[in-house]
Amino acid sequence: xxxxxxxxxxxxxxxxxxxxxxxxxxxxxxxxxxxxxxxxxxxxxxxxxxxxxxxxxxxxxxxxxxxxxxxxxxxxxxxxxxxxxxxxxxxxxxxxxxxxxxxxxxxxxxxxxxxxxxxxxxxxxxxxxxxxxxxxxxxxxxxxxxxxxxx
Amino acid sequence: xxxxxxxxxxxxxxxxxxxxxxxxxxxxxxxxxxxxxxxxxxxxxxxxxxxxxxxxxxxxxxxxxxxxxxxxxxxxxxxxxxxxxxxxxxxxxxxxxxxxxxxxxxxxxxxxxxxxxxxxxxxxxxxxxxxxxxxxxxxxxxxxxxxxxxx
Numbered sequence: 001x002x003x004x005x006x007x008x009x010x011x012x013x014x015x016x017x018x019x020x021x022x023x024x025x026x027x028x029x030x031x032x033x034x035x036x037x038x039x040x041x042x043x044x045x046x047x048x049x050x051x052x053x054x055x056x057x058x059x060x061x062x063x064x065x066x067x068x069x070x071x072x073x074x075x076x077x078x079x080x081x082x083x084x085x086x087x088x089x090x091x092x093x094x095x096x097x098x099x100x101x102x103x104x105x106x107x108x109x110x111x112x113x114x115x116x117x118x119x120x121x122x123x124x125x126x127x128x129x130x131x132x133x134x135x136x137x138x139x140x141x142x143x144x145x146x147x148x149x150x151x
Numbered sequence: 152x153x154x155x156x157x158x159x160x161x162x163x164x165x166x167x168x169x170x171x172x173x174x175x176x177x178x179x180x181x182x183x184x185x186x187x188x189x190x191x192x193x194x195x196x197x198x199x200x201x202x203x204x205x206x207x208x209x210x211x212x213x214x215x216x217x218x219x220x221x222x223x224x225x226x227x228x229x230x231x232x233x234x235x236x237x238x239x240x241x242x243x244x245x246x247x248x249x250x251x252x253x254x255x256x257x258x259x260x261x262x263x264x265x266x267x268x269x270x271x272x273x274x275x276x277x278x279x280x281x282x283x284x285x286x287x288x289x290x291x292x293x294x295x296x297x298x299x300x301x302x
Binding site: 033035036037039040043072073076 | 180187190224
């Protein structure tokens, strides 16, 4: 839906950049962005995992906050990986099939968006609903990592 | 408002972590998180700057999308910097006054949240309103960087 918009903006701007980014190799800038997106996603997933594993108490407000962040971050994945960095020489965990099967990759990102939205909605339904929704969210992460991220 | 919640979660979980994070020094994990938050913020700010400088066409939909992301990311700054990493040995651009004046630092983060919200709202008011709101948002970034980030 926003693909045209984002492609245009990214092609025109982000990968050229301003300020510090102007001096940066476009592959490096793109890799930094996508890694940052996933670092923020992961950091907000961790407290959810801790609740799901009973390492900390269930907290509906925290579930809503964290799940909403995971959902929002997941909507950045498509643009963050749009630049094909194969052969750029940077060592990353992103696997080449991302750009061979880009539609499938982005569909998996949308799976995460949907799962995280359901996870946020589960907060008001109590701990059991949260745990089920959390398992589906973790499955959405894994579904992508299995194919598209190296161990 | 959410401070108690986030402090508790972060103290208990994020800085201990699960998976990869479990093997990570808590200072390093915290620094990675805050740098990722600001990398994502910056990447979404860049297209806004390009529009404000007439390097690309004004696009109300893009302004809303990017400004909303900047606003949302800005709400993570407080927790991302909560861990005092002074003396940790990691070289970062974060300056010590952050933790000497933490209340002022977090107030400056809230200034960015407010400015980015106004920036998003400006999208429907046209290009002049956007440019004024953009200048205030850039000012909110600079207001914090001047004191709390090294060049």
